[in-house]
Amino acid sequence: MPLNRVNQNEPVVHVRDLQKRYGDVDAVRGISFDIRAGETFALLGPNGAGKSTTIEILEGYRDRSAGEVSVLGIDPRHGNRSWKSRLGIVLQSTGESGNVTVTEQLSHFAGFYPHPRSVTEVIEAVGLGSKAKTRISKLSGGQRRRVDVALGIIGRPELLFLDEPTTGFDPEARHQFWDLIRSLKAEGTTILLTTHYLDEAAQLGDRAGVIAGGRLIDLGGIDEIGGAAARIPFVRWLDATGTRQERRTEHPGRVVAELVAALGGEPAELEVVRPSLEDVYLDLVRTADAADAAAEQATQATQAAAHAAGPSAGAAPQPGRVNTGRVNTGRVNTGRVNASQVNTNFTAADRATTDIPRTDRARDSATDFDADADAYTNTDADTDTSTEIRA
Numbered sequence: 316m317p318l319n320r321v322n323q324n325e326p327v328v329h330v331r332d333l334q335k336r337y338g339d340v341d342a343v344r345g346i347s348f349d350i351r352a353g354e355t356f357a358l359l360g361p362n363g364a365g366k367s368t369t370i371e372i373l374e375g376y377r378d379r380s381a382g383e384v385s386v387l388g389i390d391p392r393h394g395n396r397s398w399k400s401r402l403g404i405v406l407q408s409t410g411e412s413g414n415v416t417v418t419e420q421l422s423h424f425a426g427f428y429p430h431p432r433s434v435t436e437v438i439e440a441v442g443l444g445s446k447a448k449t450r451i452s453k454l455s456g457g458q459r460r461r462v463d464v465a466l467g468i469i470g471r472p473e474l475l476f477l478d479e480p481t482t483g484f485d486p487e488a489r490h491q492f493w494d495l496i497r498s499l500k501a502e503g504t505t506i507l508l509t510t511h512y513l514d515e516a517a518q519l520g521d522r523a524g525v526i527a528g529g530r531l532i533d534l535g536g537i538d539e540i541g542g543a544a545a546r547i548p549f550v551r552w553l554d555a556t557g558t559r560q561e562r563r564t565e566h567p568g569r570v571v572a573e574l575v576a577a578l579g580g581e582p583a584e585l586e587v588v589r590p591s592l593e594d595v596y597l598d599l600v601r602t603a604d605a606a607d608a609a610a611e612q613a614t615q616a617t618q619a620a621a622h623a624a625g626p627s628a629g630a631a632p633q634p635g636r637v638n639t640g641r642v643n644t645g646r647v648n649t650g651r652v653n654a655s656q657v658n659t660n661f662t663a664a665d666r667a668t669t670d671i672p673r674t675d676r677a678r679d680s681a682t683d684f685d686a687d688a689d690a691y692t693n694t695d696a697d698t699d700t701s702t703e704i705r706a
């Protein structure tokens with residue numbers, strides 16, 4: 316069957332007003348974004364923000380409560396096997412632990428794709444060349460995670476989902492992984508990445524969306540997140556009393572020159588710091604947290620007032636309206652899954668209507684192509700945050 320290539324003008328991923336509710340928890344509360352062909356899009360947010368839920372809906376593993384979604388031109392609710400073969404999926408915690416070697420596992424999975432990459436090349440690319448003949452059960456946690464990444468790319472995906480791909484990687488492995496992702500990007504692969512490593516997002520991402528409490532709180536170019544004002548640098552130094560001073564300015568050179576002139580020499584512990592993506596992200600998330608807390612307080616006050624006034628006064632409390640989802644309570648970390656032990660025989664009906672448990676996805680993400688064939692169906696002036704320059 317010819318691949319249903321996405322129209323170049325159409326976004327690879329299109330999400331409009333996506334919503335997902337688990338019981339009383341509004342995990343995703345109206346998220347909209349697009350990812351264009353060849354882009355690396357980073358979905359960022361604190362634990363429990365709704366990132367994995369969103370990704371799982373895009374992958375077709377989880378059904379949505381409301382909203383519009385299209386991935387490679389198809390609604391994931393109706394993604395068939397040929398659609399699925401165009402996706403690469405690295406789940407949050409697959410942890411391949413089979414009793415087969417790295418080469419055997421990858422060769423086996425490669426067989427399920429129409430145009431797989433070379434197994435040897437993929438093993439080298441993920442830095443497991445010296446472990447090719449080692450049983451996966453004998454690998455370290457970080458090495459198994461590399462196997463997950465290898466399995467995600469073996470099928471030469473058009474769209475690669477990477478859910479916290481480098482958790483457990485040592486710094487060298489993380490840098491190797493970044494090189495690998497850059498080479499995939501150079502080939503034109505579209506990538507959706509979630510990560511808690513903001514340096515990783517800054518290194519790899521073209522654009523980012525920041526989610527908090529199930530809402531998209533910012534969306535834009537990776538260097539634009541938080542807005543221009545959030546990127547204005549700080550000049551910091553110690554004054555004559557040893558007190559740290561800080562001035563935020565778009566003209567750090569000028570401020571440093573003024574300082575040197577005022578001091579008649581080098582300021583102590585002088586530094587000019589440009590806020591990193593992590594600094595900007597933390598500001599965004601804290602602001603969102605504070606807004607949520609204020610909204611929750613207001614809701615509680617309204618409910619208390621209504622309660623005090625008796626049943627006939629005003630609207631009844633609406634317990635399901637408050638998002639309690641900042642803390643990830645409902646999620647079981649599935650840990651390691653033996654790929655050979657999980658059930659892969661989901662039916663079309665299962666896919667269309669059911670959230671597939673995370674334990675059952677490791678193998679399903681790659682190996683069900685022969686089952687159930689086509690069933691799925693400002694600031695001109697300086698912005699100072701401190702006082703006058705104090706030398």
Ligand SMILES: Nc1ncnc2c1ncn2[C@@H]1O[C@H](COP(=O)(O)OP(=O)(O)OP(=O)(O)O)[C@@H](O)[C@H]1O
Pocket residue numbers: 337340342360361362363364365366367368369639640641642643644645646
């Ligand atoms: N199967 C489930 N049943 C009930 N609630 C769930 C389920 N899965 C997730 N949740 C809840 O939905 C919210 C969003 O969870 P999600 O896993 O999408 O967050 P996340 O941003 O991926 O978090 P993390 O960074 O910790 O992986 C959380 O409050 C979580 O407890």
